Amino acid sequence: MIFHKFLMAAVCGLFLFNTIAEAAPKKILVITQSAGFRHQPVNRKGKETCQVEDVLAKIGKSSGIFTTVNSQNSIEAITRDNLKQFDGIFFYTTGMLLPDGDPREALMDFIKSGKGFVGAHSAADTFKKYQGYVSMINGSFAGHPWNAGSNNGFLNHEPTHPTVAMLGKEFMWKDEIYQYNNFDPSAVRVLFSLNMAKSKPQMPYHVPVCWVRNYGKGRVFFTNLGHNGSTWENETFQKHLIEGFKWSLKLTDGPAEPNPELQAKESIKAFALFASQKMNLDHDKLLKDMMAKSGDAKFIKLVRENGWKSKGRNMDLIKAVLAEVK
Structure with missing residues (x-):
């Protein structure tokens, strides 16, 4: 009987320990x-x-999800030894933060090993000459x-995804x-994009704004929002983060x-x-005719390339696409 009680106490203690361990906040660099x-x-x-550091510390504490360690010195912070203590890393950065070689590879290996990467705004204007990072985040500022003063429309392509559910279908x-x-x-x-019908200037190409991906065993979340200080104080944006x-x-x-496939259709919508x-x-006829070719990889490639290269000014490139619709 005594042994039985001891065993039950031990099991309960182990369960409590595991629950506490699971609930412990993650550590973010x-x-x-x-x-x-x-x-x-x-x-x-x-x-x-700075404002970003203050907001992240606040929402990490209030949510109980994570704690933060701040740095504006990547050479000191992003090393293999130092990264061992973290569960994830956040970037709101610009430029070439690390020298070539192992410091950069340490960052990539950290994410690939199963850790989290969250990037905001100019994280996509970082390491533009380092292909490893550009491939990981999937883009470089152009x-x-x-x-900053423009009020634009956005289409939420997946309003049930937890990272964008708070934004609504359109906003x-x-x-x-x-x-x-x-x-x-x-x-x-891609989780949400510019809605060209409700944005100025209107361009003939798709502009993704928020996306996710798996990277090795890790996960990457990027949102381009965050240039304005007012965005960081917005509770909806904080929930998004x-x-x-x-x-x-x-x-x-x-x-x-x-x-x-969704992105191809968004390219067509913007172009049309x-x-x-x-x-x-x-418009309706053109959109219908173009959508009928949405499964044509060669046509989609032309729509994307000519729309982008035109910059909304070279109408000969636009006409070349239209010639393929007839």
């Missing part, structure tokens, strides 16, 4: 170094922390026609939005399989809207 342009939300302005947001070089539609699952961290840390699930307005064409 927060990198806000600017080796290029410095954004206001990561400017410490003589203080110990301008922002949608400036408006005031922030600076990037467009990208080196973006591979077959590598990521919390869920991004949870997903990247494997505390929640949501699909990460790439969705190039632009071309119909500029060329005075019947």
Whole structure:
């Protein structure tokens, strides 16, 4: 009887220990170094922390999901030994943060080993000359026609995904939005994009804004929102980030399989809207005719390449696509 009670107590103690261990907050390395342009939300302005660091510490504590360790010195922070203590890493950064060789590979290996990566805004304007990072985050900054003061529309392609469920199917947001070089539609699952019908300027190409992917055994979550300080104080954006961290840390699930077919249709939608307005064409008919070719890889490649190369100005490239629709 005594042994039985002892055994039950031991089992209960083990269960309690495991529950506490599982509930323990994850540890995130927060990198806000600017080796290029410095954004206001990561400017410490003589203080110990910047706005981004303060917000992340606050939402990590209030959610109980994570604690943060801050650094604006990547060479010191991103080493194989130092990374061992962390469950994930966050970037709001610019420029070439690390020298060539092992420091960069240590970062990539950290994510591939099963850790989480969360990137905001100019994380996509970082390591532009390091292909390993560009491939991991799946893009590099190529301008922002949608400036900080612009209020643009967005289409949420997967409103049931935990990382974007708080945003609704369509929404408006005031922030600076990037467009990208080196973006591979077959590598990521795009969760929301610019809605060209409700954005200015309107361009003849798809502009993804938030996406997720698996990277080795790890998970990558990127959102381009975050240029404006007001975005960081917005509770909806903070929920977006919390869920991004949870997903990247494997505390929640949501699909990460790439969705190039959806992206192809978004490319068609943006192109058809632009071309119909500029060329005075019947939008609905053009969209229907183009969508009928959405499964044609050669046609989609032409739509993407000519739309992007035109920059909304070279109408000969637009006409070349239209010639393939007839």
